[in-house]
Structures are given as structure tokens and as C-alpha cells.
Amino acid sequence: MMNATLKFVSWNVNGLRACVKKGFLDYFQTVDADFFCLQETKLQAGQIMLELGDQYEQYWNYAEKKGYSGTAIFTKHKPFSVWYGLEENTESEGRTITLEYDSFYLVNVYTPNARRDLSRLDLRLQWEERFLNYLTQLNDKKTVIVCGDLNVAHQEIDIKNAKSNIGNSGFTYEERACMTRLQKSGFIDTFRYLYPDRIDAYTWWSYMNKVRERNIGWRIDYFLTSTTLASKIADSRIDTTIMGSDHCPILLEMKDLLA
Template sequence: MKLVSWNVNGIRACVRKGFLDYFKEIDADIFCIQESKLQEGQISLELEGYHQYWNYAQKKGYSGTAIFTKHKPISVSYGVGQAVDEPEGRIITLEFEKFYLINVYTPNSKRDLERLGYRLQWEDEIRNYLIELDQIKPVILCGDLNVAHEEIDLKNPRSNKGNSGFTEEERGKMTNLLAEGFVDSFRYIYPERQDVYTWWSYMSKVRERNIGWRIDYFIVSKRIAELLIDSQVHSDILGSDHCPVCIEMNL
């Protein structure tokens, strides 16, 4: 089974930049997007053979997630647990026979860290939610998690310490999550691989020089990690300031 996750930074703009070409070529069983940046009815994607599930933010042109799947889920839920009215459209959960798939767009703490408190509260809620689901069946979490976990996960760790996405608090929350019985699929397969990133600033020549951060993940329950075949970062795919990430699993 092939699963893809991509922060498209506006699906309408990404479609104009070749999204559908990549979508057809990769031929994923499940394809998740974050930061769709639209409301219901603002786009019609003809994705033959796929069921579509969208979670829109209340604020226009902001946030939002979607999942396109060849396999119809047993159930679909939006928000975290009982918080189905989560206003920013940041999470969708699909239940399948053998696993849960959770597509997440984690809140950014912002440059001045004004949203760090909200972000840390979000992290606790997500961790508790994943632990609850994992007690029922294995979990696959994917999305833009807005954190570079270790120094190996960004180009310039020393100069970015304390910045949004690389604070001790955010990194610690990721460490806490993994300690609960989950693994970062990419680091599980490639523990020492360097210079692999999923997001680059729009500043001039930054992407060409590969000055980036790895902040897009597939996190899986440790007990199914052995089913991972590969974990890939498709940094050659343009269309967004993020690139797609992909896993193949023997599910």
C-alpha cells in the first residue's frame, strides 16, 4: 500500500502548477493534503477511483485538509476526539479494517511564538487522541507537523534554536509522542541520512541550495513499523513550498 502526504499551500494554486500530473503518476492508495486554503465548492477535482474527504477551515483561504482514498473507510471523523467543531480544519481521521489514518496540519507557533501556548495544548490533545486510537488498532499519522525534531532535520540548527518549529518545547512534544509507542517512518529506515528536507523558504535560491527543514512526516505505531517497505521524500516535485512525502507499507 502506498500513502502520500503533501502540504500543497493552496490546492487551487498547486493544481495550476502540476498537482494532478504528480497525483496520477504516483498512483497512491491514499493521498493526504494539508493547507488546502479553500471552502466547499471552490474546486472540483475529478479523481477517478478515489473517495474524497475534506475538512474546511471557517476562515476563508486558510488551513484545511483533505484525503483522497481508493479504499472506502469504515468511518470518518473530523477534529480531535469529541472536538468535531475544530474551526481550522486541521485533522481528518479515517478508520480502516486494520488501521487508523490521521491526516494533520499542526498549528504554526508563528515567528514571535505568539501561538506557542496553543500549539503545545494541541500537541497534548493529539498525543492523547493517538494513544486512545492505538489501543484499538494501529495508527498511521501523516501531515505537516511543523517541527524539525532533531538537528539532522534542518540545515542550520544552531542559528534556528528557539525559532518557531525548532523550540525545545515543540521538539520535546515530538519526543514525548514517539515515546508512547510510535516511530518516525523516515528515521526508522534512514536513521543517519542527512540533507533530506520537505520545506524550504521562498527566499531567493533557498530551495536550489537545499537550505530546508524536514517537517512533514509519516508517524506509525511501533508494532507495525516492521511492515514499512520504504519512506521517501520527493524533493524534486514542485508546486508548493513543501514537497510530498510517501511511505510504502505491507498492509
């Protein structure tokens, strides 16, 4: 039986092996999440052995390409089913994992980057179409919680230097429109739902000198939920003090999820 309040964590670790050397396990144990979702694990099966304790189930989706992409979910709650992809139960770049429970689906995603020169923008927009279709189909069956690095700053409030970044990868009109469309299709950006006007709230910073120190960031990591779950959102926050990656962890607490 699950707890009355469930804690979800999502973190793009930008290479799990490197992140483990920078305190990942200390944070993992301290935060004590029910569900801990990773993106950009950048490893293959057998390249790491995490001792997380008997209470956690581990689910991994590795990219075929070595040292690239990849997702994982560690959970205290064994799911009914696990799905590793969108239309098919496979994903060559290891970008999604879906766990099914009695009253909800949990979808962990690492959205493709359009690249600095926008050479993958068309591929990105095709992905967005497929992902939207996938989520809306799930949402027709039961409620959905989506988390991960969605690689887009949705509104100008979600990026430090909005004007100078318009049209750049992660802040193109096309990518932002996809996020708008997703939300209009029945999903809530939980952070903005609770904190619509909070500024300087970011989840990713460039590795350039002192950029994170000066908080010149982007909010590109999200927890989205079905709109019908709005009343169950207890908190949605950003753990900016946690280092170890160019992203920081984000947390979601849901109450009475099984009610």
C-alpha cells in the first residue's frame, strides 16, 4: 500500500557515473523519495551497480549508443506494468519509461534536443507529436504524472535572458508552442500552477564560468500532471542547492493520490 502523500523526484544527472562521484547517493538517501526518476544516465547495462536498498525497484532504459541519453526510475512501489517507449515497447535512445499503477501512470522522459544549429528541430517536433499522442491516450485511461527534462523553457519567466534567446534551441516558438499545446490537452505545469509569478526559478545552467553562481538559468525540467489531479498537488519545488550536474533535482509531492 502506498503512503497517503507520495514524493517524486526528477533529475537530469548528465552522466550518472560522474554524478555518483559528486554525492548522488547522499542526496538520494536524504530525499527518501517514493519515485526517483533520472534522465541522461549515459551508461549501458552492467556499467554501474547502485546499492539503493531492498525497498527500491530499479527500471532502466539504456540508449543503444554508448554514453548517450538513457533514463531510469527507482521506486518503492512495484508497478503493474512497465513500458519502455512510446508506440512500441522499445526506444533506441532510451528516452522514456512508463510505470502503471492502480490510479495513475508515471512517465519519465528525456526529450530530444533540437541542437544549437536547430538541425534536429524537425525530429524534435515529430517527437513532440508522438509524445502528445502517447500522453493523451494514457490520460484517457487514467491520470498521468509526467516528469523529466523536456528541453524547453515555456515562457519568458522561465529563462533569464529571454529576449536574446528567442529562436535558440529550447526557446524556439515551435518548441514553446508544443508545450502550450500539451498543457491545453489536459496537463498542468505543477510548478507554475503553485507559483505562477515566481521569477529566477531555474533548473539548468550552462557550465560556462560563474553562470550558475549568477543564476543565469533556464527552467526546462518539469513535473506535469493531468488537470484532474490539481487538487492533489501538495508541493512542486526546485532543489537548486544540489550540485553534481548542470541540472538540479525537482520534487513533487502528491496527496491522496489513491483516494
